[in-house]
Amino acid sequence: MKRLEDVKHHETEDLYYPTMCKVTGAKQITEMEKWYEIEMPNGQTLGHNPGQFVEVSAFGIGEAPISISSSPSKGSKFELCIRQVGTLTNVLKNYEAGDMIGIRGPFGKGFPMEKLFGKDILVVAGGIGLVPLRSLINYVLDNRKDFGRLIILYGAKTPSELLFRDELEEWKNRDDVELHVTVDQADETWEGNTGVITTLIPSLDLKLNTTIAAITGPPIMYKFVVMSLKSKQLPDDQIYLSLERRMKCGVGKCGHCQINGVYCCQDGPVFNYVDIKPLEEAL
Amino acid sequence: MECFSLLRSDVPALINHLGDFGEVIAPHGKGDVSYSFEVVKDNSEVVLDYNRTLLPLKKMFLPPVEKLMDFSLKEVTYEKVDVAITPRVFFAVHSYEMQSILRLDHSMLSGSAESNYFKRRQSSRFVGISFKPDEFHFSDSVGIAIEDMEGFDLFLNEVDGDFQLYVITDHGQTLIDGFDRKELTTPEIVDGREFKKKIRYHYNRLPRVFQYAYHSDVWADVASQCVGCGACNLTCPTCFCFDVQDEVTVTAEDGMRQRNWDSCMLSTFAEVAGGENFREKTVNRTRHRLYRKFKYITDEEGLPWCVGCGRCTAFCPAGISLPDIVNELIQEDEKAQYHRTVRV
Amino acid sequence: MKPQVAFFDFTSCEGCQLNKLNFENDLLDILKHVDLVEFREAMDDKADHYDIAFIEGSITSPSCVERIHDIRRRSDVLVALGSCAVNGGVNAMKNMHPIDEVRETVYGEDKYLFATLPAMAVSSVVKVDYEVRGCPMTQQDFLKLLIALVLGKQPPKYGSPVCVECKLKENECLYNRGMVCLGPITRGGCDAICPSFGQFCTGCRGILDDPNIDGMLEVMTSHGISLDEAKKRMQLYNSNEVQL
Structure with a gap:
């Protein structure tokens, strides 16, 4: 048990104060989602891992946990992509280049990149789940020779909800990326796959001993994707999932993000499936 | 001394x-x-x-x-x-x-x-x-x-x-x-004061009881009495969860950010911006509260995270008693053990 | 441009509107944010369009229905003010009796001259965007909503019971003083003002989502009141929300 006398003054932190950062780019990319590029002050870098998140704060509104969408290889700027679903995110849609925004973090555990080197990476992204996974995808692309195959499965509700369409096009045209996109409901313009994301899994040809799966999507999706991967005989410890919870403080104090005894903001949001399998509240 | x-x-x-x-x-x-x-x-x-x-x-x-x-x-x-x-x-x-x-x-x-x-x-x-x-x-x-x-x-x-x-x-x-x-004029040693035993097992044995209590019917019984006021958490000396809010003055020009105690017994505690609530039912919340006291931190630190002050019980408008819940879980566990033994 | 706001009253005591006039120091600050275009208690003016319409009172007659539809058509945002507008409030107690009996009691033999309906929340007739709860609504709460709308943020929604604020103020629980209080299932946001002054909560801000009604009745009756009395207390402000 940690005791008061074990702690020195300089080891304590002002945990709840954001760093003021400048928005250097902003673009509405779908009806619901807006993309932002943010610059840290004084040439600092965020220093994140793919899969980590930041607490974004707007004064008068509050804070919300937002996944980092850019690869750490991008340098002093980083990117967020925010869906307008809450009080804060609805206000953020008014933010444009030049505005100042508060950032705390990065927080939590991202994807364990050291374990991913040399492996085939299978990305499974449902809806807005592509946002944190884009960080991983771009990291793999920026360090392409360090990884094996890059297989991306991406599902959205409708074609109009597809995110990062320019990049999807680019990934589609690369011969070192295997991209499979599906929508739940097609419209007249849609010529690709139709159906939930799990329909993309059975036909995959995976090398079981070298494939690592990285899954992010709406809560309902995880169970079914894991089930499909298991039926492909992919071992449990090669599956990573990034979970969403109400990560209010980001530093393991406020309690809102707890999954049974585990703090999602500290031990996650990226978990190995083996570690969350015993947690009843996880999936 | x-x-x-x-x-x-x-x-x-x-x-x-x-x-x-x-x-x-x-x-x-x-x-x-x-x-x-x-x-x-x-x-x-x-x-x-x-x-x-x-x-x-x-x-x-x-x-x-x-x-x-x-x-x-x-x-x-x-x-x-x-x-x-x-x-x-x-x-x-x-x-x-x-x-x-x-x-x-x-x-x-x-x-x-x-x-x-x-x-x-x-x-x-x-x-x-x-x-x-x-x-x-x-x-x-x-x-x-x-x-x-x-x-x-x-x-x-x-x-x-x-x-x-x-x-x-x-x-x-x-x-x-x-x-x-x-x-000192009085003798230095004082006999232990009258303390009625409230929980039937030694606290060392409680983590084991909780290990098997996750799906117990006791939680639903408690939930049926609980009115969800949050008094148990808000008066608990070891609870430390909080929420953070911004307050703006009437000029809409400045304001302050403040935090206040929160309670995992409140229905909105685990709700995220998109509307998903990860502990939507009272039964899940009553269980979470007790697991925070007797299992999650206890497994790591070896101590119950409940200090027996009795506040949650004394201040519960519905009269829900924490020692009673624990004793019911113990009783259930004993029954289950008995059945396990009989089957062997 | 400042948003054009208007206030309208339906069946109510008009206490909520009077409460707004008591802002005193804050009134000038409020007027920096908004233009008042219609407010019977304070001025006389009519406009074709409102950015924000504030509605006080419940809907109790066919003419009310017509009028609220008209206001809704002319308003971008519509806010229900106070318990009568939000859920029918005390007016809705009449809904527990047959409507004919109610008319007879109030109007006697002239009852056929006055058309009447069950007392309804504004939201049961037209779309309500936001609400300020309470009987009367508090100035504090109204200001919070107004500032939120000015800032473009979502006004606060109170999902926690009165007990939370009461506990944070370290009030002695009124149940420990032998009173029966509705704090555990009543929506907070009032700073627990009644219990802080020794008055038990009567539920004026409405019942929480997904309340444990049976559990609450059990709490009330186990503290010395009859089941009938417990139900009546629960329904005082909430006949439309709590069907017993």
């Missing part, structure tokens, strides 16, 4: 003396039948015989509502709130309350160590006092004796209306330096 004799009538003089070190905070009467820790202004108002305060001593280290910053919406800037380090003496504190502060130390200082908490906790001194357990106390069942002196600098042990004054730490020695002490 030094021990002196202190007459009840000399306690006001002791409180005055402690005032030389800093602010003295002690139990006071509140409302018709309740008590509260307050800063001592008139030492005749300090209550030595009390069952429990409404809010735990935690409120002095992790305030129920705490301003974190002032901000300007116009300038998009903020100013930190400086937490002053003031010497404080907490007087007439019960052993379970002290143990709850030691547990809070762990919660707030392990991992990322919070400076606000640390500053308030620094230069705090604690003077304990023995108490007569009422029908709600069960600290003894979670391994905390009435005379447990861990964490205290001084301790007042009541014997026949007067006190034995124990000097436990160097800080305690400094606190009473210059105070007119009397040699």
